[in-house]
Amino acid sequence: MCGTSDGDPDLDTGIVTGTTGAGTGTSVGIGTGSGSGTGEESVDDAERAQFSALLEDSAEDLYEHAPCGYLSTLLDGQIAKVNATLLAWLGYTRAQLVGRRRFADLLTVGGKLYHETHFAPLLAMQGRLSGIALELKCADGSRLPVLVTSVVKTGTDGEPLLIRTTVFDARDRRAYEKELLRARKQAEQAGEDAEQARAEAETAHQGVEAERARLQRVVSILQKSLLPPELPRMPGLDAAAYYHPASVDVIGGDFYDLFPLDKGRWGFFLGDVCGKGPEAAAVTSLIRYTLRAAFLVDSDPVHTLATLNAALHERFTGSDPRYCTAIAGxxxxxxxxGAVTVGLAGGGHPPALLLRADGTADFLPTPGGMLLGVLADPQLTSATTLLRPGDTMLLYTDGLTEARTRSGPRYSEEDLHAFVADLAPAGAQTTVDAVQRLLGGFGEGLDDDTALLALGVPAARTAAANPGAAR
Amino acid sequence: MDAVGRNNVTVTGRRDGPVVMLAHGFGCDQNMWRLVLPALAERFRVVLFDYVGSGRSDPSAWDGERYSSLEGYAGDVLDICDELDLTDVVFVGHSVSAMVGVLAAGRQPERFAKLVMVAPSPRYVDDPATGYTGGFTADDIDELLESLESNYLGWSAAMAPVIMANPERPELGQELTNSFCATDPAMAAVFAHTTFLSDSRADLGSVSVPTLVLECAQDVIAPREVGAYVHAVIPGSRLVTLDATGHCPQLSAPEATAREIVAFAGSPR
Incomplete structure (x- = not known):
């Protein structure tokens, strides 16, 4: 530990008692000639003694015991003079420094480098330099943080003669500055940490986005695999379909298909599996192939739905029951x-709509049909109708009739009936296009998947029109 | 690219004289040469500049990666030579700039006639493996960086552009504690790292131009052993020891320094 000013009574007790006052013998009588009366003489004497003590604080004593260190060096840094204060701080004797050491010798190695590259050049160029923070090495090896100010003393002709340096004890000050620097570095580090965290979050976000895009591709591909890639061309018949997924992230549970049977006949179905996601998709896949196979064995729609019910009931009883509604025909x-006979069976599904060539529209009820997969032997209902040229039948799932309208209430079967009544007469594609626009109008209100399948007999003179309409 | 503006290039002295290029070292800028400049300007066309990151160079040109290697500083020298189309240059490099000159002359030898290395050191840190004494340990260099950090409270980022933009109003510079060598502390720290942790010993052997090594009798940064090393490794070099103390003879012994440079630069090749 460097010598402290606390250990030097001269520094602590200040100038009033800091000097013996002896030996100068030249006290100046402050207050003499003031014409003060004899009655106040004793007071004057006391004051006089005090002022004398002040003034007898000699320049030499002030230099030696100033509250800062003084150092004079030759231009090459050789120490020529040093005061007692600095010697006390450093723990050296005068003889150890004067004529033997350079100022730079008192510095740490880093301080020496700084001295040579900054301090000395600046001092040579400017003639003075102030407030430089350095560390001095004390005799006992400890370090004293100081603030140094140096001035080059020049002769009358401007030639530099020597360097005068004052040294201030900067322990507290440097501790404070180090604290500031530490706080600053901490703040910078915090800033860097925040930036890094942000970058990591960004990377993670990109990863999530990429994963989401990948998932969406999978969902899209899987969804397509559950629907026919395109509808078959049917001589004398038109078909159109549309599938609206409620979400690009979750695979939906609606399905439909249209396929040839024997003797120029066609089979079709449309339905809705309860639930969404991969589990529902697995069920949808099962339903589609079960119905296709059932139609080949027995084309009676009631029988096909009964077969489907049996398959679902057997497969999904227990903890993970799966049901569906469907219409098949x-x-x-x-x-x-040119009339086409439609045979239809329903299992808990909304009724088909018929758009007649005469501009009317009606439901084709399949009342009482039950959810498929719940009961071992459900009641299934059938219906039959004729499609004449210009007639179209529309099958749909309840995503449409349960969509939330922009004005608030859910769209209903009655609303849909009114809509197609306005539309009729209309071909299969026209009908699907119109309902698709209607769906688009619901915006976010359309919160469930929706499938549409329209089957129609072209009006007489355009019987060959619109083959192979896309879904 | 505008190297003249970027590097605050000053061209002075005799227009038709041989070219002497003065390159400052770490810690200051072209002001370092002010005491030797009058003597040199009488006989030579003198080119002075500040490296990017020092003095009044363009701070926007700073590139932490480029200037983390001495090659980046050599690039500054070559850019200036290229822009001013300088040939037969007597390159005078102080301290680390002596090594920058070696690198520049190695890359484009056709531009350089002679090399003056003032207080050079090819490596400041000791290398016990090869028995090389540079004078410092890596810890010492860290201490220097600490000293730099302790003293950058005196540097004002706000003032530097004001001074740079108003060279005709030097009173603005008074606002700064030190009107010379004002350097952005962050850039100074990079230059310090690059300077004091560099090892250019392998480049010395390739010097092919006449070379003068000017060392000081008392120099803590480049001690006599280092001067002797440089002299021994550069083929045909001349070593002159100036009776000077410290690392900056151009300030502490300007007359002798200028005399040696003039004599060497002015002599026939």
Whole structure:
């Protein structure tokens, strides 16, 4: 530990008692000639003694015991003079420094480098330098943080003669500055940490986005695999379909299909599995192939739905029951005047809508049909109708009739009936296009998947129109 | 690229004289040469500049990666030579700049006639493995960086551009504690690292131009052993020991320094 000013009584007791006053013998009488009366003489004497003590604080004593260190060096740094204060701080004797050491010798190695590269050049160029923070090495090896100010003393001709340096004890000050620097570095580090965290979050976000895009591709591909890639061309019949997924992230549970049977007949179905996601998709896949196979064995729609019910009931009883609603049917062309016979069975599904060539529209009820997969032997209902040229039948899932309208209430079967009544007469594609626009109008209100399948007999003179309409 | 503006290039002295290029070292800028400049300007066309990151160079040109290697500083020298189309240059490099000159002359030898290395050191840190004494340990260099950090409270980032933009109003410079060598502390720290942790010993052997090594009798940064090393490794070099103390003879012994440079630069090749 460097010598402290606390240990030097001269520094602590200040100038009033800091000097013996002896030996100068030249006290100046402050207050003499003031014409003070004899009655106040004793007071004057006391004051006089005090002022004398002040003034007898000699320049030499002031230099030696100033509250700062003094150092004079030759231009090459050789120490020529040093005061007692600095010697006390450093723990050296005068003889150890004067004529033997350079100022730079008192510095730490880093301080020496700084001295040579900054301090000395600046001092040479400017003639003075102030407030430089350095560390002095004390005799006992400890270090004293100081603030140094140096001035080059020049002769009358301007030639530099020597360097005068004052040294201030900067322990407290440097501790404070170090604290500031530490706080600053901490703040910078915090800033860097925040930036890094932000970058990591960004990377993570990009990863999530990429994963989401990948998932969406998978969902899209899987969804397509559950629907026919395109509808078959049917002589004398038109078909159109549309599938609206409620989300690009979650695979939906609606399904439909249209496929040839024997003797020019066609089979079709449309339905809705309860639930969404991969589990529902697995069920949808099962339903689709079960129905396709059932139609090949027995084309009676009631029988096909009964087969499906049995398959679902067997497969999904227990802890993970799966149900669906469906409508299935056959188209048998060759009727009178181009009419096509429609045989239909329903299991808990909203009724088909018929858009007639005369501009009217009606439900084709399949009342009482029950959810498929719940009961071992459900009640299934059937219906039959004729599609004449210009007639179209529309099948849909409840995503449409349960969509939330922009004005608030849910869209209903009655609303849909009114909508298609306005539309009729209309071909299959026209009908699907119109309902698709209607769906688009719901915006975010359309919160469930929706499937549409329209089957129609073209009006007489355009019987060959619109083959192979896309879904 | 505008190297003249970027590096605050000053061209002075005799227009038709041989070219002497003065390159400052770490810690200051071209002001370092002010005491030897009058003597040199009488006979030579003198080119002075500040490295990017020092003095009044363009702070926007700073590139932490480029200037983390002495090659980056050599690039500054070559950019200036290229822009001013300088040839037969007598390159005078102080301290670390002596090594920058070696690198520049190695890359484009056709531009350089002679090399003056003032207080050079190819490596400041001791290398016990090869028995090389540079004078410092890596810890010493860290201490210097600490000293730099302790003293950057005197540097004002706000004032530097004001001074740079108003060279005709030097009173603005008074606002700064030190009107010379005002350097952004962050850039100074990079230059300090680059300077004091560099090892250019392998480059010395390739010097092919006449070379003068000017060392000081008492120099803590480049001690006599280092001067002797440089002299021994550069083929045909001349070593002159100035009776000077400290690392900056151009300030502490300007007459002798200028005399040696003039004599060497002015002599026939």
């Amino acid at each position: 056959t188209l048998t062309p060759g009727g009178e005047a």
